[in-house]
Amino acid sequence: MDGCCRIDCAAIEDLCLRAPNVRQLRLSGCAQISDEILSMITRSMPDLHTFALCGDRFDFITSDGLMAIARLSALTDLS
Numbered sequence: 001m002d003g004c005c006r007i008d009c010a011a012i013e014d015l016c017l018r019a020p021n022v023r024q025l026r027l028s029g030c031a032q033i034s035d036e037i038l039s040m041i042t043r044s045m046p047d048l049h050t051f052a053l054c055g056d057r058f059d060f061i062t063s064d065g066l067m068a069i070a071r072l073s074a075l076t077d078l079s
Contacts, residue, residue: 012037016044026052028079034060035068042068050077 007030015022022045027033033053038061041048051069069078 008032009034009037009040012040016040020044021047023047023074024050026050028052028054031055031057032060033058033065035062035065038065038068042072046072047074048072049074051075052079054079 007027009032025041025045025048030053041051051072053069069075
């Protein structure tokens with residue numbers, strides 16, 4: 001999903017419901033990512049081991065979103 005600049009909460013919610021066993025997720029350049037979306041991902045995809053969230057505009061992510069990522073116990077690669 002790299003570069004999907006228009007991805008929204010509903011799309012991520014659908015992904016979480018339909019593919020909870022995802023182990024790699026790349027959302028680089030998806031500027032609409034928020035704390036709510038990160039929380040949804042971390043609750044729904046506990047086996048996520050690779051998570052890419054690179055970019056220069058993540059206006060909707062705060063320390064709460066970063067704490068959600070930190071709770072991913074299987075995470076081995078974060079970028």
